[in-house]
Amino acid sequence: MKRVYVNEEWCLGCHLCEYYCAFANSNEKDMAKALKNVIIHPRIQLEEGDNINFAVSCRHCDDPLCVKGCITGALSINDGVITADTNKCIGCYTCILCCPYGAISPGEHGVIQKCELCTTNIKGSPHCVVGCPNSAIVFEER
Amino acid sequence: MGINFLYPEYEVIRNMDKCINCRVCERQCANEVHTYDEERKIMCSDDALCVNCHRCVSLCPTRALKIVKSDHTFKENANWSNRAITEIYKQSESGGVLLSSMGNPKDYPVYFDKILINASQVTNPSIDPLREPMETKVFLGSKPKKIERDKDGNLINNLSAGIELAMPIMFSAMSYGSISYNAHESLARAAKEVGILYNTGEGGLHKDFYQYGSNTIVQVASGRFGVHKDYLEAGAAIEIKMGQGAKPGIGGHLPGAKIVGDISKTRMVPKGSDAISPAPHHDIYSIEDLRQLVYSLKEATDYKKPVIVKIAAVHNVAAIASGIARSGADIIAIDGFRGGTGAAPTRIRDNVGIPIELALASVDQRLRDEGIRDNVSIVIGGSIRNSGDIIKAVALGADAVYIGTAALIALGCHLCRSCHTGKCNWGIATQRPELVKRLNPNVGYKRLVNLVRAWNHEIKEMMGGMGINSIESLKGNRLMLRGVGLNEKELQILGIKHAGE
Numbered sequence: 083m084k085r086v087y088v089n090e091e092w093c094l095g096c097h098l099c100e101y102y103c104a105f106a107n108s109n110e111k112d113m114a115k116a117l118k119n120v121i122i123h124p125r126i127q128l129e130e131g132d133n134i135n136f137a138v139s140c141r142h143c144d145d146p147l148c149v150k151g152c153i154t155g156a157l158s159i160n161d162g163v164i165t166a167d168t169n170k171c172i173g174c175y176t177c178i179l180c181c182p183y184g185a186i187s188p189g190e191h192g193v194i195q196k197c198e199l200c201t202t203n204i205k206g207s208p209h210c211v212v213g214c215p216n217s218a219i220v221f222e223e224r
Numbered sequence: 225m226g227i228n229f230l231y232p233e234y235e236v237i238r239n240m241d242k243c244i245n246c247r248v249c250e251r252q253c254a255n256e257v258h259t260y261d262e263e264r265k266i267m268c269s270d271d272a273l274c275v276n277c278h279r280c281v282s283l284c285p286t287r288a289l290k291i292v293k294s295d296h297t298f299k300e301n302a303n304w305s306n307r308a309i310t311e312i313y314k315q316s317e318s319g320g321v322l323l324s325s326m327g328n329p330k331d332y333p334v335y336f337d338k339i340l341i342n343a344s345q346v347t348n349p350s351i352d353p354l355r356e357p358m359e360t361k362v363f364l365g366s367k368p369k370k371i372e373r374d375k376d377g378n379l380i381n382n383l384s385a386g387i388e389l390a391m392p393i394m395f396s397a398m399s400y401g402s403i404s405y406n407a408h409e410s411l412a413r414a415a416k417e418v419g420i421l422y423n424t425g426e427g428g429l430h431k432d433f434y435q436y437g438s439n440t441i442v443q444v445a446s447g448r449f450g451v452h453k454d455y456l457e458a459g460a461a462i463e464i465k466m467g468q469g470a471k472p473g474i475g476g477h478l479p480g481a482k483i484v485g486d487i488s489k490t491r492m493v494p495k496g497s498d499a500i501s502p503a504p505h506h507d508i509y510s511i512e513d514l515r516q517l518v519y520s521l522k523e524a525t526d527y528k529k530p531v532i533v534k535i536a537a538v539h540n541v542a543a544i545a546s547g548i549a550r551s552g553a554d555i556i557a558i559d560g561f562r563g564g565t566g567a568a569p570t571r572i573r574d575n576v577g578i579p580i581e582l583a584l585a586s587v588d589q590r591l592r593d594e595g596i597r598d599n600v601s602i603v604i605g606g607s608i609r610n611s612g613d614i615i616k617a618v619a620l621g622a623d624a625v626y627i628g629t630a631a632l633i634a635l636g637c638h639l640c641r642s643c644h645t646g647k648c649n650w651g652i653a654t655q656r657p658e659l660v661k662r663l664n665p666n667v668g669y670k671r672l673v674n675l676v677r678a679w680n681h682e683i684k685e686m687m688g689g690m691g692i693n694s695i696e697s698l699k700g701n702r703l704m705l706r707g708v709g710l711n712e713k714e715l716q717i718l719g720i721k722h723a724g725e
């Protein structure tokens with residue numbers, strides 16, 4: 083399955099992926115309209131260090147601990163993509179504790195949010211990858 | 225501190241309706257133009273620091289930014305231009321030589337733009353390169369004077385060492401030090417992929433790049449930095465650099481601050497000490513001396529590598545080239561006054577040398593007149609901007625061209641001409657690791673490959689239009705060119721007719 087992978091060698095720590103992610107998931111057509119005066123909660127997050135940066139998003143694990151841990155069955159695997167049903171999520175954040183990559187975060191209205199490879203927003207394919215200026219994140223089969 | 229007489233040359237214009245405060249511009253500008261004002265929750269900029277490199281403009285996700293030339297002006301004066309006045313302010317402040325980078329930006333005639341190319345109509349058929357074979361492969365090196373056969377009539381191979389190129393293009397000399405590791409890797413990989421050569425410049429060859437040796441020209445310059453036996457043997461050809469178009473007559477100076485880590489190792493210069501290339505080669509004061517170096521290098525490499533002698537296009541270029549063609553060199557490289565550089569004194573860059581088109585035409589003519597044109601191939605550089613320039617150069621007599629600035633532009637260079645500050649925002653002319661990283665060679669080499677492949681298509685297309693199916697038949701074929709708006713003298717030097725003739 084194609085996943086989003088990060089090549090930390092080329093990650094510049096520019097944070098653009100975060101903004102492209104927030105834009106994609108706003109389902110707005112204009113980025114300025116979507117993100118002006120908004121504090122973004124992207125589903126990909128940059129880890130920054132002295133000389134190394136890399137962006138982390140859901141790994142879409144083959145054997146996902148978050149899905150196992152979810153007490154309401156809100157998380158499921160759809161064609162390999164781990165998706166969240168926000169109608170079922172009760173905001174217990176068990177999945178947030180379970181995910182070894184810290185890839186799930188609290189979203190709006192008390193429920194969680196996570197990367198669904200842009201399959202559930204208007205972009206249709208990973209928008210963070212499109213926005214990365216240095217090909218540091220790629221969407222590919224490995 | 226006194227009064228600062230300088231007003232910023234550019235203004236950073238931010239469309240506040242579009243800016244989403246992502247601070248990408250702030251993180252990406254190594255000149256620290258942009259800052260975020262926490263209190264007012266807006267982005268601010270200090271125009272005075274901007275060099276107009278467009279890094280922030282290209283990365284701003286909402287296209288909120290543009291850089292405009294300031295319309296702030298002095299009282300108009302045709303003699304004392306804004307530039308002339310500001311340069312005096314700068315020098316009276318610093319007391320120093322003005323430094324610049326890249327090629328001569330001044331408004332001298334560009335002869336390529338005053339030359340037009342022919343095409344076939346009715347009486348001689350044009351050729352469709354998509355349907356018929358079209359050859360752009362070139363061989364550089366000295367050509368044998370006659371065909372020799374053994375007693376059974378078989379051809380004797382009397383060719384001396386040469387270079388084979390898939391197309392008449394090479395990447396010109398840019399040293400590791402003046403440009404980054406990633407820029408070098410991009411050039412080397414692209415050269416290998418398309419079957420052409422790149423050039424180490426005078427900075428030596430990084431050990432990681434020996435694997436691209438068959439696509440490398442190793443340079444020997446006046447400082448002899450990084451030159452040793454393995455280095456000479458690593459390349460496909462050796463270039464003796466006598467001069468450079470951007471700064472004819474002077475040497476080079478890589479400040480000690482840039483002689484760090486691998487650069488110090490590659491150049492064989494102690495860390496932190498300045499790498500100074502003298503203006504002349506101290507062992508070359510005549511063509512005879514040059515001949516000695518040419519043959520020393522050939523001897524050292526078993527006569528397996530062709531030797532290129534690179535000179536800047538200066539007033540006596542034809543006579544100098546004639547001497548070089550007799551020195552045993554296989555290839556003459558001529559660099560015009562628009563050639564780029566990582567750092568040059570502004571006055572020299574802007575005032576010394578001659579246009580490459582004139583230099584090329586006169587060298588080719590002189591060597592032909594003297595019957596020694598086949599002794600050498602001619603490679604020219606110094607602002608080849610597109611495939612049209614290449615066609616014109618070949619028709620004027622060049623065997624191939626060197627591209628430097630165009631290659632860097634393909635890699636992202638925006639010609640902000642601030643290479644000498646070492647803070648290239650595009651990761652090209654810098655050694656700062658966080659900036660070098662911005663040039664991902666996996667992306668960079670592909671862009672170079674795309675560029676030269678596209679140019680090669682266009683070359684074939686134009687050759688086909690002229691009814692020519694091999695670049696060899698275009699070489700020196702000045703009948704394929706016509707001048708527009710040139711005077712008799714210029715036409716005579718270029719050896720072409722005026723349009724309509």
Ligand code: SF4
Nearest residue numbers: 093094096097099214
């Ligand atoms: S957009 Fe690319 S380079 Fe920038 S932080 Fe994200 S992964 Fe790194």
Ligand code: SF4
Nearest residue numbers: 103197199200208210
């Ligand atoms: S794939 Fe889409 S949802 Fe996932 S991190 Fe990238 S932009 Fe965000």
Ligand code: SF4
Nearest residue numbers: 243244246247249284
């Ligand atoms: S990159 Fe563009 S949107 Fe982001 S802070 Fe700068 S001007 Fe604003």
Ligand code: SF4
Nearest residue numbers: 253274275277278280
């Ligand atoms: S120097 Fe370059 S990155 Fe910095 S503000 Fe000017 S154009 Fe933008």
